[in-house]
Amino acid sequence: MDQKLDGRTVDVRQYVQELGQAARAASRELARAATETKNRALAAMAAEIRNGAASLLEANRADAEQAQRDGRDAAFVDRLSLTRASVEQMAEGIEQVAALPDPVGEISDLVTRPSGIQVGRMRVPLGVIGIIYESRPNVTADAAALCVKAGNACILRGGSEALHSNQAIAACVRAGLKSAGLPEAAVQVVRIADRAAVGELITMTEYVDIIVPRGGKELIARLTRESRVPMIKHLDGVCHVYVDDRADPDMAVRIVDNAKTQRYGTCNTMETLLVAEGIAPKVLPRIAEIFRAKSVEMRGDEATRRLVPDVTPASEQDYYTEWLAPVASIRVVRDIDQAMAHIAKYGSQHTDAIVTDDRARAERFLREVDSSSVMVNASTRFADGYEFGLGAEIGISTDKLHARGPVGLEGLTTRKFVVMGHGEVRQ
């Protein structure tokens, strides 16, 4: 488990444990920091990033050139690469987080009990957050800003291919913390690329309160198996749009088009279209025409293929698939019950939408579909922290506990009970 760092040989496990200890200590200071102090730190981080743009870009160029030498494809190098514009976006993103209301310290649900005590619930930071992500270096700035604003310390473990970029960004972030008098250990980057460092990070429950993984399905599946620290995560986004037979056909076509084709690679993109048999002849040929024009491959059941002959036959597995590509699974269903049964069986509890003018059916869909975001007459593409008004998001959760759907500042906090008494004792 030994690795080289700054020319010294270090034990990986001990190195990560030391990050954890420092983060835990810093988290106590962050938890009691005033809103104004945290905002001053965020403003200073943004300024450091703007002023340090040239050296950030230089560090990033080193990463990009290394990735090219390693034979990474163009899309990979593109995700990794920063530009003047994306550095400015990073700085603006941090300023937006500074402008959000501080969730910490708010007391809600305050009641006076018959015993005389007052009981309420105070929103407090989670503590230490471990974030494990892949190549996009802007996550370093985004995640750090959200964690600091919510009063948490964080340990960031980005992809090894972005190590120079992430360290350069983290240096700006830490300079910002320092200038506001906050501990620099509130934001630390794991500087050892060794996988064992991740293994330690996701199991040291005494120092890390939550892990937020951001990346591909394989990464998240592996972390889920191995982690002993709770996670905020989503594995899959197999999102559905169900077009009910009481839908406005024009609205249905518009929503399905947007949900599938506005962006193909995002987790809230529609992967499967369900259409009630009563309206299928009206809407499926129109949708097929759009998909054809946009080169979206269609895979459908028998009933779909009777209406749109150039649809490829869908396999059972297709309905479980998150395409993240210009491909759509299609199925004609009898009614809302069959649609909801399909979603319960094949869906991933991410985001599902119904298009209908029937109020009772809309309400049933909202209540009964067990997904983190459920929609009526809107595109699944809206499932996003900014669109929902959270201001920013650290990720999307398809878990049921703690946070479901887009996770913003509130999801990075928890609530404890507070009791204000006047000497009361229990009878």
Place this chain on the structure above:
Amino acid sequence: MDQKLDGRTVDVRQYVQELGQAARAASRELARAATETKNRALAAMAAEIRNGAASLLEANRADAEQAQRDGRDAAFVDRLSLTRASVEQMAEGIEQVAALPDPVGEISDLVTRPSGIQVGRMRVPLGVIGIIYESRPNVTADAAALCVKAGNACILRGGSEALHSNQAIAACVRAGLKSAGLPEAAVQVVRIADRAAVGELITMTEYVDIIVPRGGKELIARLTRESRVPMIKHLDGVCHVYVDDRADPDMAVRIVDNAKTQRYGTCNTMETLLVAEGIAPKVLPRIAEIFRAKSVEMRGDEATRRLVPDVTPASEQDYYTEWLAPVASIRVVRDIDQAMAHIAKYGSQHTDAIVTDDRARAERFLREVDSSSVMVNASTRFADGYEFGLGAEIGISTDKLHARGPVGLEGLTTRKFVVMGHGEVRQ
């Protein structure tokens, strides 16, 4: 893994999987059940328990006699034994749950976004809850009532020594569900005592959404290590009272007495007393007098022993110990900072209290002590679902995610995002 059940040989894993499948199906029906239907089921359960009291007591007598034959001690048999009065309490407990407001379906935080969509958060059941508990059979009725009211299905695994009692109670519960038209599989009892059944229950993530363990520390530590399903749990209750030098001495003595001696065996009992050095000479001798009179053993540091010579020297380990007995660890501290540092190091994040008349210190303590319940001028014994006004509790959580402190109906639910649109698409 084969076991006998009703004279047949069954595979334990398959048996528990079947319970899980049935629970998942039932949970969908429970999730959409009207409040009135759930309350009718709860009223019928209470009536069944009252009417079936004689046969409940008979089943319980069989368990108690078996426990005696197995050489269990009197305290164990006492915890296991039901009486006419405790059966009536069970029925009343269910009626109290029926009277609580239904958390399910409530939409909060509804906002209209610039895009035109309305976004809110709907409270929904968690799904399937596995409850693993030790000998008290009344948990069967309490837990079933809370789960059903919150719209969840549950799988109950009580101690093998209470199997007949638990099955008799569950029969009443299921008769109540049936009479209200709800699926009987909403409440199932694991009828195989084999430990492998627990192993399966805590790892079948596809059928179980959350595990609530209730029992001793060893049970919970083992389940925590082995579970793949998230848990609502607490391991330890090492609760502190800190008497600040700006405390009212009479109030301090009264609260410390109550927090330690009102009941010794509960998780919210004070285990360690911290006293500021400025007030120690005034309050410690008075507290020692009370403890001496009540035969509470005192273990303290040097400074404590200078003030109260008959105190036993405390070891480092004593400060980590949840006594659950008439024993108190005592330490004299410099000030609130040293008190909070002690709590952060030795505490279990359960419940901690400060006694002080200084408002700024009270606020610091409330904000900075990272425990699930934090109190000012009140006894730690108040950390309880009934005392906090939750109506009832399924347990107390010292975890940070999802639910902290006493967990009532709200902790058995989660919130999903709901979006009401009018055909909006994402730009």
